[in-house]
Amino acid sequence: MIQTIAFYLFAVLVIASAVMVIMSRNPVHSVLWLILAFFNAAGLMVLVGAEFIAMLLVIVYVGAVAVLFLFVVMMLDIDFAELRAGFIKNFPLGIAIAAILLAELVLGIGAYRVGAIELGTPDGTSAPLLDRSNIESIGALLYRDYIFLFEAAGIILLVAMVGAIVLTHRKGPADARGQQDIAKQNRRRPEEATVMKQPGIGKGVEL
Amino acid sequence: MTEFFQSLGMNYEFAWFTATIAGVLLIALPLMLAVAMIIYVDRKVWAAINLRRGPNVVGPFGLLQSFADGLKVFLQETIIPSAANKGIFILAPIVTFTVALAAWAVIPFDAGVVLANINVGLLYILAISSLSVYGVVMSGWASNSKYPFFSAMRAAAQMISYEVSIGFILVCIVLFAGTFNLTGIVLGQEAFGLGLINAYVVHPLIFPIWVMFFISCLAETQRVPFDLTEAESELVAGYQTEYSSMSFALFWLGEYANILLMCSLNTLLFFGGWLPPLNIDLIPWFDIPGIIWFLLKTFFFFFMFSWVMATVPRYRYDQLMRLGWKVFLPLSLFFIVVISGYLMATGHFGGAA
Incomplete structure (x- = not known):
């Protein structure tokens, strides 16, 4: 019962957020929806008992890849009018790719319905892993x-x-690349960096 | 707890569901109380090291200071800047707070006292702590203001960098324990040191990686020396600059819940969790409940966090990155190789066939 509810919850959220990834106008929102989709996909994997893959999905994709995505997208300066103009131009190509993906899905599911491919028998090296x-x-x-x-x-x-x-x-040499010599910085003592001066009144300091 | 609810006449699934919610509340509510008190401790320790008094007005010894602060922010007006991205602006503190609480699901407070005793507990902790960067990044971007944005950029880079070295350090511990399960890791530490000391950290190969882990924890939770994301002298208050009222308080609570989580991880992974320090019945300390040991050790690490905060000056950002990528990453990789070699040589790879 709870498994069924959880499955439909995660599944609906994955699909909805995947739709929102391509529907939202703001690219940052797109990335955030993508993260939600990843997260719910991880939830689905936990449901089927693949908790290791689920955790890896969250650590690698949500924790690292999507952060870098977000990092880049946040710093973009986006011209929305240009984006929408590009939509009309790229529409036929997009439809073609979508059709290919749909055909692959239909073919894949159809083939799966017919029966699994015989991949040969295991050579006995792998022990039963079920337990x-x-x-x-x-x-x-x-x-x-x-x-x-x-x-x-x-x-x-x-x-x-x-x-x-x-x-x-x-x-190029270290200095030319704008890099710092950390060891040199750490070696510096107060005596080299600061000077005690006792300026007389009205005379100023000569460095 | 499921059995208890079943005895009240519920069917198994419903009883399990109720027991889980009760367990969540049993962890989350004391945790909130602990966060309130730990903020007080933090300020007191900081004040004592600075030769100040710290909070001492509200309640006896100022004990109720955090609650007074909480009441104050609760009564404040929530201000949303007109240029802010409203939805994400409101979502960001919620994400921070939720993620900080979610990680506690797999923390064992005592033998068997854990909400979810899952196989991949340590990976879950890693996954959740990698999520905590989103609260900061979202708030920084949604504020639509320059200092929060700089802070978000810094936070994203900093947390990703240190997550890498934390991951490698955790691999070393997993190699020793032979399991990702936190309860298993604690049990693996029983009588580890010379059959006497219940802690991994006494091993000469583990002590250095514990030092790295502690420093990485400071960086991961953005505590002082590494609090570049909220450096007052550079970024006003960092990502929380535009926040007020409860949304600000949620950041505050989430941050301290994360710090407590890191302290408890230090306890669980390196200092024997709920086990007493020595495995001999010298004084009758096996009678002391394990949760007391766990809380004492966690508190000790929190004291170290406060101590560091009061004594160490802030890092420069490029040095922070250098420390993460050029020092900790190679060192932790090196230790993985050394520790694997050591375990192969001594032949006590626990559990793995």
Whole structure:
């Protein structure tokens, strides 16, 4: 009973906030609706017993990705008239993409209704995971059965990160980049920074 | 508690529902009281270190000061700036406050005294604490005013940065405990140090990461040395500049509830939660209820937070970022490697097959 109510609550909220993401005029509102959609999707995942994925969804998408989204969108200076002009121009393209997505959904659900694809039988290396918690079964899959694929994905991400840093790195001496030498700042003693002066009356200070 | 409501003649689902709501109230209401008193403690400690008296007028020893303040903000007018984005402006303090309360659902106060004893308790805490940035960012943007906006920018960057290192530090603890469940983590600390001390922190590999965790907690809750988001000398009052009345009070309560949460996390993860400090029956302290130990330890950490606030000058923003990304992040990664290696070598990976 409560599960049913919770499911419909989360499902309705996901769909409603997803609609509001594209309907709201203010981009910041869009991002906030998107966050609500993420959050309710996490709720749905908790309902089906995938609590680990749900928490990861909240931590990664809501906690990090959406904050950066919000960060960028908040600093945009948006011309709303221009946005609306773009709507008419991009309308046919948008309709085409929407149609493709709809076709994929229909095809996917239709195929699923027919029956699951036979992916071959497991080779016996993975122990039955039903009696374990989410984290343990995902850990066993990622770090035992699919360790090489997982590590390869990690290396690809690492290379992408290094690439981004290399592309945006500005060369030059430390001072020219406007960076500070923290060690130098920490080494500074009061004797080097401040001077005690006893100026005579009406004479001023010579530095 | 579900059984109790079932004994009153409710069916299981309804009894569970009622028991959960009762549990929520049992946690949230004392928490609000604790926040009111902890604000008083904060001001008293701060005053004592500054050789002042602190609040001493309202009630005996000024104990009712927080309630007087609460009554005052309750009677004030809620002002919404005309240029503000009204909906988000009102929503922001509510988000801050709700999120600060929500994290308490998985905190075990004693053996079995926890609202939701879920497997992924620690991840839940991480998820909820990553949400707390939204209250600040939303209020800063919706105020449509420059200082709150700067504050929101600072808060977003600061909290994301320190969340990363907190995450890695928590991984170290999870490696030791072999579980994400907070009750399991506390139970793993029983007789941990030489079969005598009920705390992870006595381990020479864990003590440094506890120090990092404590500093990251200060940054995550935006306490002094790292309160760049509400630096009076730079940003007036930061993101709460435009707020008044109850909306302001909600920020205040949420902030202190978050600080208490971080203190209790220090207790649970590093100092043995509700277990007494030593695992020997030297004096009859096994008879003292676990919740007393938990509250005492949490209070001790809050005292340390206040102590830091009264003694340390504020960081510069670029140094804050440097500390997070260039010091804590590499160090915590390094400790993950070292601790995994140590656990592999000594062969006590608990639980994992």
